[in-house]
Amino acid sequence: MSAAELEPGFIGDRYRLERLIARGGMAEVWLGHDTFLDRQVAIKVLKRHIARDETAIERFRREALACAGLNHPNIVAVYDSFAHDGFQVVVMQYVQGRSLRDLLDKKKKLTPGLSIMMGAAIAAALDATHQHGYIHRDVKPGNILVRPDGHFLLADFGIAKAINPAEGSDLTSDNIMMGTAKYLSPEIVRGKPLDGRADLYSLGLVLYECLSGKVPFLSDNDADTALARLQREPTDLGHLRPTLSPRLVRVVHKLLARNPDHRYQTGEDTRVALLEALTDERDDHSTLTPPSGQRVVLERSTTTTRPSERRRQRPAPRVALGGLWHSTTVRLLVATLILTGLVITAVLRTRDPDNVAVPDPAVAEVMTPVASGPAMITAINSFDPNGDDGVENEEIIGALVDKNPQSSWATSCYADKFFGAKERVGVLVTLSGAGTGMLRVNFANGPIGAEIYGTATTPPSGFDGWGAPLAKEYRTRGEIVKFSVTAPVTHLLIVLTEVGKSVACSTTNPFQGRINEVAFIPA
Known part of the structure; x- marks a missing residue:
């Protein structure tokens, strides 16, 4: 489909095509507006x-039917399906975020806590x-979407199959x-005949x-890659990452x-087994960190409160850290809150039009500090106004x-x-x-060039x-490195201007800045 075949305008009477999000071999995905x-x-x-392929049309239609009957906060919703001027059309939720594939390509691996939340x-x-x-039949990182607030969704039911199809209705043989x-x-x-456990195996691979x-399992070609799982067991995950909790390793x-x-x-x-793995002692080696887009907010408490009271006191979507975070009850509570998250709004930006994710252009909202005793860090966020989404690896901040x-x-x-061209990347620190x-x-690698800025008013949205x-x-x-702050400030900006090479990066893109810890010691 060329640009001349389908251009911005109305389609299906009520939908206005605004801009092309992505284009692939089989389909295009547009950002649209439902005028009704x-x-x-x-x-x-x-x-x-x-x-023109009747089988392709039927599969496209069945994808819509499979999703239309599903109403779940972790599944991208389908709203409508119709034909328009020779085109087959499916209208879906628009989810701001990116795919897990994008995230893994950028970060290589995730923290145990974030992996558990995803799983x-x-x-x-x-x-x-x-x-x-x-049965979904195509569970993979490219079909798992993550919103800026860390909410995960399953997408692309294009090759989904009925577990018990009617006689003669199956579009694919079990031998294909x-x-x-x-x-x-x-x-x-x-x-072999399939049921839902095939999808769970794929989730285990993810x-x-x-x-x-x-x-x-990875070989020189797809055939050998597929056969490898029949010929050997996967390498023990605990050997590849010894700090993982034994319980999480067993679940996978x-x-x-x-x-x-x-x-x-x-x-x-x-799901239950994964959440139970959050309570394993060795999970403390890799503390659960807030997902991308959520503010990291530290709360101090001088009195003992019940988890339910803390939940009511904590304004969403802040995530409590510090001593409270290591409480099993609180970690399970936060896990539940994330998993039952609010109703989905929608996505897409990868090059695959079946799974497109558009990053949130807004910079994370800055909390107004409230004075209460000596100034302490109450929130911390990545600061990347020269990037495409305003943040830099926010999910591990x-x-x-x-x-x-x-x-x-x-x-x-x-x-x-x-x-x-970005020239710099920063970390925004908010004080009480x-x-x-x-x-x-605590800079983890070098050489490192850094500048510290401060303000007692609302922080600028850019470096200027x-x-x-x-x-x-x-x-x-x-x-x-210790930086003296002699004038009263409510916000501090750590700006990295030069970074060294990192073993975590490729030879093509070898430079990376790493920071182990940030702390503020009041005068």
Whole structure:
């Protein structure tokens, strides 16, 4: 479909096409506006030459039918389906965010806590799908979306299959492999009859990749990659990442059992097992950090309150850290809040039009500090106004204040030690009130160039407007650097102007800034 075949304008009487989000081999996805309900939508349009294939049209229609009957907070909703001037059209939720594939390509692997949140959310989505009578058959990072607030959604039911199809209604034989080779279940490879446990195996593969940074089975071609899971067991996840809790490792390997009878039998069983892994002692080696887009807010308490009271006192979407965070009850509470999150609004931006994610252009809202005793850090956020979404690895920013010297926040990997055209990346620190003192920053690698800025008013949304730096430092290696803050400020901005090479990056993009910890010591 060329640009001339479908252009901005009305389609289906009520939907206005605004701009093309992505284009792939089979379909295009547009950002649209539903003029009847006054809301943004994602409009997926099957390409005209594909639409001549009756099987493709029927599969496209069945995708809409499979999703239309599903009403779940972790599944991208389908609103409408129709034909328009020779085009097959599906209208879906528009989800701001990005795909898990994008996230893994950028970060390689996730924290155990964030991986558990993802797995539990998708397990819940799969449970609803299976109860509705369908198998997804294509669970993979590219079909898992994450909003800026850390809410995960399952997308793309394009090759979903009825568990018990009517006679002659199945579009694919059991002997035909459908899906992506790296994420196929053994029974799909063998051409065996399928049920929901095939999707749970695929979810296990996704979890394995999130935790280890790689898939367990990968060969030179798709055929060998698919067959590898029939020939050997995956490498022990605990050996690849020794700090993982034994319970979490066991959950993932149970999902990867070749025999479906040896796996968790339902998505709900999987969800419960994953959440229980949050309570394992060794999970403290990698503290759960707030997902992308959520503010990292530290709360101080001098009295003992029940978890339910803390929940009422905490304004969403803040995430409590510090001593309270290590409480099993609070961690489970936060897990539940994230998993039952608010109703979905919608996505898409990868190059795959079946799964497009558009980053939130807004910079995270800045909390107004409230003076209460000596100034302390109450919130911390990444600050990247020169980037495409205003933040930089926001989902792990909590590592800076988790009091765990082994964890760290890192920038993305860059080809240039000066961040290329962006020139700088920052971290915004919010204090409880105007104060003076010392800002201590533990830089994990070097060389490092850093500048510190401060303001006692609302912080500027860009690097301009902060005035002259309070201090500048250049160190040839990673070390703790102390910056003196002599004038009262409510916000501090740590600006990285130069970074060194990192073993976590590729040779093409070798430069990355890493910080282990940030602390403010009041005068």
